[in-house]
Amino acid sequence: xxxxxxxxxxxxxxxxxxxxxxxxxxxxxxxxxxxxxxxxxxxxxxxxxxxxxxxxxxxxxxxxxxxxxxxxxxxxxxxxxxxxxxxxxxxxxxxxxxxxxxxxxxxxxxxxxxxxxxxxxxxxxxxxxxxxxxxxxxxxxxxxxxxxxxxxxxxxxxxxxxxxxxxxxxxxxxxxxxxxxxxxxxxxxxxxxxxxxxxxxxxxxxxxxxxxxxxxxxxxxxxxxxxxxxxxxxxxxxxx
Numbered sequence: 001x002x003x004x005x006x007x008x009x010x011x012x013x014x015x016x017x018x019x020x021x022x023x024x025x026x027x028x029x030x031x032x033x034x035x036x037x038x039x040x041x042x043x044x045x046x047x048x049x050x051x052x053x054x055x056x057x058x059x060x061x062x063x064x065x066x067x068x069x070x071x072x073x074x075x076x077x078x079x080x081x082x083x084x085x086x087x088x089x090x091x092x093x094x095x096x097x098x099x100x101x102x103x104x105x106x107x108x109x110x111x112x113x114x115x116x117x118x119x120x121x122x123x124x125x126x127x128x129x130x131x132x133x134x135x136x137x138x139x140x141x142x143x144x145x146x147x148x149x150x151x152x153x154x155x156x157x158x159x160x161x162x163x164x165x166x167x168x169x170x171x172x173x174x175x176x177x178x179x180x181x182x183x184x185x186x187x188x189x190x191x192x193x194x195x196x197x198x199x200x201x202x203x204x205x206x207x208x209x210x211x212x213x214x215x216x217x218x219x220x221x222x223x224x225x226x227x228x229x230x231x232x233x234x235x236x237x238x239x240x
Contacts, residue, residue: 006062006063006081007062007063007064008026008031008032008033008034008060008061008062009034009035009036009060009061010022010023010033010034010035010036010058010059010060011036011044011046011047011050011057011059011061012036012037012038012057012058013037013038013039013040013057014037014211015215015219016058017111017168017171018058019057019058019070020167020209020211021058021070021073021168022058022060022070022073022074023035023209024164024167024168024205024206025073025074025077025088025164026077027205027208028085028088028159029077029081029084029085030085030205031077031084033060038057040056040057043055050066051066051068054068060073060076060077062076062080070165070168071103071161071165074161074164074165075088075089075161088155088160088161088163088164089160089161090155090160090161096161098146098147099154099161099162100161102140102143102147102154102162102165103162105136105139105143106140106165106166106169107165109132109135109136109139110133110136110137110140110166110169111169113129113132113135113136114129114133114172114176116128116132117129117130117132117182118180118223118224133182134182134184134189137184137185137190137193138189138190140166140193141189141190141191141192141193144192144196145192147160147162148192152196153196153200159205163200167200167206170197170200170201170206170210171201171210171211171213171216175216175217175220176220178213178217178220179220179221179224
């Protein structure tokens, strides 16, 4: 129960950074919720009915009404529970626009670079994926400098919209380093982001919902092995 008669149910999956965003937002707001772990290979009827367009997580069901897409849900929580914690989006219209821009950048550039690197089959593709990933991190370093104005978070003194957007990937930064050998938020190259990450994961509200990195690493290595096997099988079939 969220309090005040509100019922919140979150449909998610442990390895989804997008579901983690919503868990973080709920935790920072101090809102209690029921969590339902989805098997994305065998999606529940509840998920299909709640998100018939995309049939994916996360979905937040508030008093029976579904809200889909992670950052849409984060904004919804700001509006539906204005008295719960500090707002994620700033009050100034321009600052809100800037926050939304950088949240979109994280998905369009950082996450897409990760996807490209994970899917890379040749050394050239791996090199290009690495280049894109590091370039996105360096751009976000500048965004943090601009948005924080010397304070601890993108939102200033308090966790803001961009912090939640990037925070959804916090555990995966460490997992990605172990699986792919790439340190994205490096103290030498991106010192502000490296310090931000260290601060963020130590917050009590973040710790309460952060997934186990070891489990993410295990899943990442398994998927990497499956992709390598599929590539080898395709190559063998072409050669025969």
